[in-house]
Amino acid sequence: MIQKRWIRGAVLSGVLVLPILTSGCGLFSKQTSQSIDPPQIEVKDGVEGAETGQAIGVGEEAQMTVYLEDRNGYLAPISLQTSLGANEQAAQKALEMMVENGAYANQLPEDFRAVIPQGTQIKSYKYDKEQKLAKVEFSEPFSDYNPQDERTIVEAITWTLTAMPGIEGVEIWYEGAKLPEMPQDGFPLDNTLTRSVGINIEAADGVNYAQSTPVTLYFSAQTLNDEQYYVPVTRLVARSETPTKAALEQLISGPLNKKELTSVILPDVQVKDVVQEGDVVTVDLQDEAYQQGQKLPSEMLQALVLSITENTKAATVQIKVNGESNFTDEANNSYSEPVGRPHHVNAIKS
Numbered sequence: 001m002i003q004k005r006w007i008r009g010a011v012l013s014g015v016l017v018l019p020i021l022t023s024g025c026g027l028f029s030k031q032t033s034q035s036i037d038p039p040q041i042e043v044k045d046g047v048e049g050a051e052t053g054q055a056i057g058v059g060e061e062a063q064m065t066v067y068l069e070d071r072n073g074y075l076a077p078i079s080l081q082t083s084l085g086a087n088e089q090a091a092q093k094a095l096e097m098m099v100e101n102g103a104y105a106n107q108l109p110e111d112f113r114a115v116i117p118q119g120t121q122i123k124s125y126k127y128d129k130e131q132k133l134a135k136v137e138f139s140e141p142f143s144d145y146n147p148q149d150e151r152t153i154v155e156a157i158t159w160t161l162t163a164m165p166g167i168e169g170v171e172i173w174y175e176g177a178k179l180p181e182m183p184q185d186g187f188p189l190d191n192t193l194t195r196s197v198g199i200n201i202e203a204a205d206g207v208n209y210a211q212s213t214p215v216t217l218y219f220s221a222q223t224l225n226d227e228q229y230y231v232p233v234t235r236l237v238a239r240s241e242t243p244t245k246a247a248l249e250q251l252i253s254g255p256l257n258k259k260e261l262t263s264v265i266l267p268d269v270q271v272k273d274v275v276q277e278g279d280v281v282t283v284d285l286q287d288e289a290y291q292q293g294q295k296l297p298s299e300m301l302q303a304l305v306l307s308i309t310e311n312t313k314a315a316t317v318q319i320k321v322n323g324e325s326n327f328t329d330e331a332n333n334s335y336s337e338p339v340g341r342p343h344h345v346n347a348i349k350s
Helices: 090-097 147-162 243-253 298-312
Strands: 062-070 075-082 122-128 133-138 169-174 212-222 228-238 270-277 280-286 316-321
Touching: 062 090, 062 147, 075 090, 075 147, 075 228, 090 122, 090 133, 090 147, 133 147, 147 169, 212 243, 212 298, 228 243, 228 298, 243 270, 243 298, 280 298, 298 316
Parallel strands: 133 169, 280 316
Antiparallel strands: 062 075, 122 133, 212 228, 270 280
């Protein structure tokens, strides 16, 4: 049985940044490489800016990533087109777009919903450049939500803001004071919120939470219109002497919820070697059936880059297959050189 969502923040207070070093157990999933287009990715700078995190020029159209809840209850990063008015800040607007039935509800994709309680206003947004900290104050309706949605709200706010350049931590304020805990179910807010809170938390039966290690993995899902998108999942796994090995092994083993999520790598894949040198992680995958010149599934390669950079904080990933890197994906993107994490994913039609 899969357990997720309700796991309290204290369980994850020691989430590790995991470099990936693996050997493991195929080839790439044919399930997600049929006639469905892979999730849309934007690798250009898009909405950026060190001062405020994702600063957009006034009136300029650009992409912004916000975390919304899909029809299966998973949070996913969604890339939206937007522009800023004269007095708008990008981070504040992102949060405004995440208010349920808010002013931007018609800009959200059909199968996704905003999770900040209806009627909430962002009373103030401040950015501390030195601490890389975003401080957000919400108005009174912010406390009006179902207790079971509490962790989802915290995760969505934290992951949306920390996806922006220059922001590593978040503080939640409410009606003039910093919240020590969330109003309904007491999710602890005494420490700065970072991505260590995890997202879409899950754990398989038999895992001792006190002796566990969290890893964040990217799987694939589909909208009702057959649009594919990535879903990040933080999984609690048994603590290991080689936790970095456990991260990629879990990616290969696939999602626990196989009804709603799809793996992009078949379980018999061989990981010959993974080495991190500075900001570059090199992954050498081995597959006896692979033929030189064969185009590889875009979603498999993209999910691999997303998962590795999420766990290692490395800037780029060099992917090799059978020791070679001179290959392209189905979109003719070359992987001969290290590739960086995309700034925006899941550009789903609204």
